Amino acid sequence: MKQAKLTLIGAAIATTISVGAQADTDFQFGGYVKADVMFSDYSNGAPGSGSLSRQFYVPGTIYGDASNGKQVVDFQARESRFNFKTSTDLNGHKLSGFIELDFMTHTDGNERVSNSYSPRIRQAFISFDNWAAGQMWTTFQNPGALPENLDFVGAADGTPFVRQTMVRYTNGGFQFSAENPETTLNTYRDPSGTRVTSGSGMIPDFVARYNMKTESGMAFTFAGIARQLNIEMNKDTANPIDATEFGYGVSFTGVIPVGQDDIKMSATYGEGLGRYMALNYVNAGVLNGNGDIETIGSYGGYISYRHWWNDKWRTSITGSGFKADNNVDLSGNNVNKDSYSGYINLLYSPVKPLTVGVEYMYAKNTKENGMDGELNRVIFSMKYVL
Template sequence: MKNCVVNAKLKSSDVKFFKLNKGLSLIGLVVASALAATNVSASVIDDTDVNFGGYIKVDTMFSDYSNGAPDSGSISRQFYVPGTIYGVDGNGSQVVDFQARESRFNFKTVSSIDDHKLTSFIELDFMTHADGNERVSNSYSPRIRHAFVSFDNWTVGQSWTTFQNPAALPENLDFVGAAEGTPFVRQTQVRYTNGGFQFSLENPETTLNAYQSTSRIVSGSGMVPDVVARYNIKTKQGAKFSVAGIARQLNIETEINDIQLDATAMGYGVSVSGILPVGKDDLKFTATYGEGLGRYMALNYVNAGVIDADGDIDTISSYGGFIAYRHWWNDKWRTSLTASAFSADNNTSLMADEVNKDSYSGYVNLLYSPVKPLTVGVEYMYAKNSKENGDEGELNRIMFSAKYVL
């Protein structure tokens, strides 16, 4: 399905097909007919490739929460999110969840215009929403994952933050996998790419702890975008490495409890990631350290800073990483073993002792692809989260999945 391609000079009276994958002939004809009916004049367009892709994925998760399971529909019941597994008192600890919400659809066009390359991409899935339920129809709204346009070296729109290397993520059945050990953000940005170098200006958003409280303050104020630089390296032996750095201004301008807050602070971070081939196997890793990284790490398990008694921002330092080894038993069977960790250096004199401190998780799976587009598998994961006061939450989960790549 992802290989369905329609090439056309986009004129209302002239749509020419030169490649249409038989698996999507009907959809291709519909798209081409729509193009022909739009009265679009684009004589400068030489070729346009239209690609449909995505996958259908069905998960069954048997979960055991140490302190009582979160309520049905909670994000922790969809996938592992550090900080959401402490549980709900009074709830049973063992639950099972069936879902197809990770299934996704994407649409991509690549055009050649006056010797320039123009690309558009949009992708939707159904994760993280609480606007549906499991009582009757399991109807969940689609959400935007990616929506961007690229023109030669420039990209504008929503995609992975340049600070993250998504190619280094392990092949886990869990939606993120190694959630606390990797930068993980999608957001709107302007990115310039030249060879292995990438530079971007990205959407700023500050998350802070209130003074001596667990309350999270989310501030969208400030005029300075987050600045990211990254360099990608590929060796002759097939190894791939990435080094990324970020500088960001933390900013808050708001009134809380009749106290006017107006403060800024600088945050920064460095992340190194890689993919190392080991024969047919591979080793993937990421290591990240920073001051004021906040939402960029561990799905915002810890905030970027805390407000002190004077109303200023005291940044929180944190570090995390993961390592994952994937072994191919043969052409159809494979196993990934993953270990992930994160820790924050909280200033406990400024914060309530219920704030998150560290997080760990481990995964082992067995995946089978009888044919290339189809994968079925089973995965066991264990996660442990800790707070500064010593409170802990643990999650044991066995997950069965079936995935068909379109």
């Protein structure tokens, strides 16, 4: 019976491959396995072991817990990821699908026994010729310009960083998309600085981007975003809130070869960008005394220089920063003001798919009331690209 089952499974697989071959379908598996050891020193005491800050640097999560010790060590393999891609030629039309999973951000496991964590969707999309639909990197971000750092994001303060569901059209260097909207706000004079997330609103976030590459190998992107901030709350009370406001932003990235080395950079500014910058370190707006939304301006950027010592050894030096223009008369002073981080690493690839390395990072976050948090971290990593 077992042999018969195996024969049926083998026949099914062979049939699937045969059908794929007849349709000129290519199948690709990819991803990597990455193990990290992180020694961290939090100025105000370490967050709990399930905190996001213990997985990677997230601005706003390093203020710490004074009841805990300051120095901790974390071992993890959660950044490891797997992806699967198909590409089919249909009478001159290109149809493809892509799905990618990893194990970051979840708190459903523990460090006591199994260290088991659920997979999550990073990306899942379908593309047909110039059109694509599904969860992807926001068109407002250029992931190809991110620095080569061991930290999961690597320049979190100064970069747009969002993955979400959208519809995107690409024509040459131009890209246009309608993306999932989500508004985050501070309420009026809230001493706790609590974030309000609004799922209301019918207008998508619209993004336009232009990608260009010169003959010398330099690559640049220019992106703009327009979005409607919307909130509806307290509908059944004497003081309902129903407000909308316009938000916008512009972003630039560059990758500049310098011999064998390269420089990567980004600069972003906007009013009402909120969650699009610095992992939602600052919200898009704040409610005033009349229940209307006033946008919060923000700007940030990073620059990274990667030097190849030889064909196996390399070093990246990165500086990243973000600042918000809060109106503390509306938001109160218990809100995030600015954030900075710096990185330096040494990476070694004895063979192309394998990289081992060490990285030192420093980060500082500050609130409008003067409270700050600092993080010093040393990361040791081993990564094998599948």
